[in-house]
Amino acid sequence: MIRGFFIIVIVTIAFAAYSQIPSGYYDSANGLSGDALKTALNDIIDGHTEFSYEAVKDALRATDEDPNNSSNVICLYTGWSYSKTEFGNGSEQWNREHTWSKSHGNFGDLPPAGTDIHHLRPTDASVNSAKNNRDFSTGATQYIDGSGPTDCYTDTDIWEPRDAVKGDVARMIFYMATRYEGENGEVDLEIVDYVNTAPSNESYYGKLTTLMQWHIDDPVDSWEESRNNIIYTSYQGNRNPYIDHPEYVNLIWGTFYPEPSNHVLSFVTSALAPTSITLTWNDNDGTNPADKFLIMVNTTGSFTTPIDGIEQNDDTDYSDNTGQVNVLQGVETYTFTGLTASTTYYFEIYPYSNFGINIDYKTDGTIPSANGLTNVSNIFLFISEVADPGDYWQARYVELFNSGTSTIDFDSETWYFCRQANGSSTSWNDTELTGTINPGETFVLAYNATNYQSAYGSLPDQATGDNSGNGDDGFFLYSGGDHNTGALIDSYGVQDIDGTGEPWQYEDSKAVRKFSDTIPSQTWQAKQWVVYSSEDTADMTPDWHRKTLEWTGTTSTAWEENENWYDSGSTADYPPDAGCKVSIPVTTNLPAIAGDVFVDFIELKPGATLNINSGSLTIGH
Numbered sequence: 001m002i003r004g005f006f007i008i009v010i011v012t013i014a015f016a017a018y019s020q021i022p023s024g025y026y027d028s029a030n031g032l033s034g035d036a037l038k039t040a041l042n043d044i045i046d047g048h049t050e051f052s053y054e055a056v057k058d059a060l061r062a063t064d065e066d067p068n069n070s071s072n073v074i075c076l077y078t079g080w081s082y083s084k085t086e087f088g089n090g091s092e093q094w095n096r097e098h099t100w101s102k103s104h105g106n107f108g109d110l111p112p113a114g115t116d117i118h119h120l121r122p123t124d125a126s127v128n129s130a131k132n133n134r135d136f137s138t139g140a141t142q143y144i145d146g147s148g149p150t151d152c153y154t155d156t157d158i159w160e161p162r163d164a165v166k167g168d169v170a171r172m173i174f175y176m177a178t179r180y181e182g183e184n185g186e187v188d189l190e191i192v193d194y195v196n197t198a199p200s201n202e203s204y205y206g207k208l209t210t211l212m213q214w215h216i217d218d219p220v221d222s223w224e225e226s227r228n229n230i231i232y233t234s235y236q237g238n239r240n241p242y243i244d245h246p247e248y249v250n251l252i253w254g255t256f257y258p259e260p261s262n263h264v265l266s267f268v269t270s271a272l273a274p275t276s277i278t279l280t281w282n283d284n285d286g287t288n289p290a291d292k293f294l295i296m297v298n299t300t301g302s303f304t305t306p307i308d309g310i311e312q313n314d315d316t317d318y319s320d321n322t323g324q325v326n327v328l329q330g331v332e333t334y335t336f337t338g339l340t341a342s343t344t345y346y347f348e349i350y351p352y353s354n355f356g357i358n359i360d361y362k363t364d365g366t367i368p369s370a371n372g373l374t375n376v377s378n379i380f381l382f383i384s385e386v387a388d389p390g391d392y393w394q395a396r397y398v399e400l401f402n403s404g405t406s407t408i409d410f411d412s413e414t415w416y417f418c419r420q421a422n423g424s425s426t427s428w429n430d431t432e433l434t435g436t437i438n439p440g441e442t443f444v445l446a447y448n449a450t451n452y453q454s455a456y457g458s459l460p461d462q463a464t465g466d467n468s469g470n471g472d473d474g475f476f477l478y479s480g481g482d483h484n485t486g487a488l489i490d491s492y493g494v495q496d497i498d499g500t501g502e503p504w505q506y507e508d509s510k511a512v513r514k515f516s517d518t519i520p521s522q523t524w525q526a527k528q529w530v531v532y533s534s535e536d537t538a539d540m541t542p543d544w545h546r547k548t549l550e551w552t553g554t555t556s557t558a559w560e561e562n563e564n565w566y567d568s569g570s571t572a573d574y575p576p577d578a579g580c581k582v583s584i585p586v587t588t589n590l591p592a593i594a595g596d597v598f599v600d601f602i603e604l605k606p607g608a609t610l611n612i613n614s615g616s617l618t619i620g621h
Helices: 002-017 034-045 053-063 125-131 163-179 208-217 222-235 248-253 449-456
Strands: 069-074 081-083 094-098 120-124 141-145 148-155 158-160 265-273 276-282 292-298 322-328 333-337 344-353 369-373 381-387 397-402 415-420 428-432 442-446 474-479 487-492 510-513 529-531 547-551 565-567 580-584 596-599 601-604 616-619
Touching: 034 163, 034 248, 053 094, 053 120, 053 222, 094 125, 120 125, 125 141, 125 148, 163 208, 163 222, 163 248, 208 248, 265 344, 265 369, 265 487, 276 344, 276 487, 322 333, 333 487, 381 474, 381 487, 442 449, 580 596, 601 616
Parallel strands: 547 580, 580 601, 596 616
Antiparallel strands: 069 081, 094 120, 141 148, 148 158, 265 276, 276 333, 292 322, 292 344, 344 369, 381 397, 381 510, 397 442, 415 428, 415 474, 474 487, 510 529, 547 565
């Protein structure tokens, strides 16, 4: 609560009272990096006005004043507000904390390092004692003080401050390592990438990589800027350069890579699906390869160019028709999922180097762009039947149906049939489809070709032992790759869910997609299917879907006899099921139902009669 209020107060009051960065203050550092930059900054900020350790006490009452209460100061590690007069080592008193512990270099309380206000801060006395001379990194145990719990964590050689000041701490440490370089009898302070850095008063502090991350995670705010201005204007006459120029941290201690040389090549959309689009490209590495690529997507084709120094986070919620992702160098493909069907999406891709405040996007030249349509009308392949015969499990199969007008060639297009066993994320079987499927026809993928032929009298289109679903497994159809790399087109069941007890369980039975459903669906929907309760091989209808059957009554009145039905003028292979539309004209032998029957459409011609002697008739449309 206190820190949130700082921003308002400092912006409106403190900035009016204290100066900003003096014009030309950092001119001598322009264009430099590494040790040259560090040396230039040292020359700018050294030789500051020095104070006694006693005088620092009064300075902190000004630099760290509580904006909610001018009679108090804010403690660095806890954010607690204590009266300016409550200075000491007792309970709920504050004292002067050397952020760079004075034992790390053994400089004591003497000027200049021991009294440098840039790293001296008010802290709760007992919290100061608990911090002791520990290095900064990620702690394991929350520190509970006598005055209450804190948001600090500790370990044997580690102190982790609260999140709100982690960046403040890091920038104070960077300042000390730059200000004190061993000149004029001063201590030479250095930052290293380990902890327990000063068992014998060595002039080191750690941990560098942690401090750099804190610098990124907790960027400079108005409280820090105000404090920097007060120290410069009213006390020491020098500034913390890492508050004024946060980018200096990476230029000195980080690995800095130049802007990527090239844009990508062959940036195209592929594997268009009802709610997904896959992008592929060639990284086109040049002299300076990219670290990552930012891909932006929207439905307008108008993009805002990314700005150097401002990292763009992933946004994969496309419900507002816009988003973006960051992809590692070398991947060269990404699938956007969760898109809206029948919608044109536009894409741009930007290579970049570095991260955080030093991120460097390549924005010159022609930006590679692509677009794609998530048009459900151009995808017609779907799962039409799943079968687990109760009397012969080796005769299991899954049937696909092509409801389009063009042949699908699995040898020129990449399609995968994938089974997930019992909803387990580690139990996937992926089978690449081969052969062709003509429009209006089916494609049967059997568990075993010999057993399938024994049960149904014909060979399947393809056989694989991976197709061993026993009624509670999910089946999924992917285009362009397997379940890891492809675009999901159609689903039977729900991914990562064991089908036992679910509406889509079909153990010792079958499930048939309704006649009216002619497009795939990435999400399984009960309204699209009829799941039968108990079926054997005699009840299965393999290689036979989306039929329009006409009653003939050729041999009897029995609905369940296929000889009583015509399929395009010939005797039907099977009696109607949920994948059929039926037409009943006026005939001598009127059809009679003696069991449970499911159809999706039924048409009774004028004067025709249908008898339900027992059982039931369920019409799905």
